[in-house]
Amino acid sequence: MSELKFSEEHEWILVEGDIGTVGITEFAQEQLGDVVFVEVPEEGKELEKGGEAAVVESVKAASEVYAICDGEVVEGNEALADEPSLVNSDPMGKGWFYKAKISDPSQLDDLMDAAAYKAFVEGL
Template sequence: MSTIYFTEDHEWIAVEDGVGTVGITSFAQSQLGDVVFVEVPEVGVSLEKGGEAAVVESVKAASEVYSPVTGDVVESNEALPDSPGTVNEDPEGEGWFFKVKLTDLSELDGLMDQAAYDAFVADHS
């Protein structure tokens, strides 16, 4: 079973066997509104924790998706650019952006669990 962590930038990462699946939270997609464009990173790209990894644009705004961890992209959700609305429909499921092989598992220690993220959102909304 994977463990899910959250960032203050409203990304989630589900980690299993050293590989993290990354997307934006339900809260983030609700703030964006209807997603009309998604750009995912290419497989093989090295990402830095906190660095830009993907782009999501909605009818309201364009926003970067940041990598919650350092590592190499091992898979991108190739369906998203053709079906960006999936981010609205299932942000914490089929609407994932990319999978990253973690370089340093200890980076997860700085991220929030579900309860901490829910409290963070409640404090900032």
């Protein structure tokens, strides 16, 4: 069973077993504007919750994408190097940043479900 969760930093994680696919939300990509460069983590990189996992640059700003939980990167989305605009056109699909093996699933307990995230964004 897969489960989609969101952070207050506007990142999402789709959890399937012990693997999480991570990206930024529709709201985050709208705030950034046109994405022109993305640096994704390499396979094998150890991530620590709250630490830098990836970098995204837009015409407006450069921003870090933080690790949503502890884990080891099993795949970075190399398609973003050639086509960073996927983050704008499909942030919750083809615009994902990385997949990681989740070390501590309990860290996901503080994240929001879709309804809670929607309410959070509406309150900003």
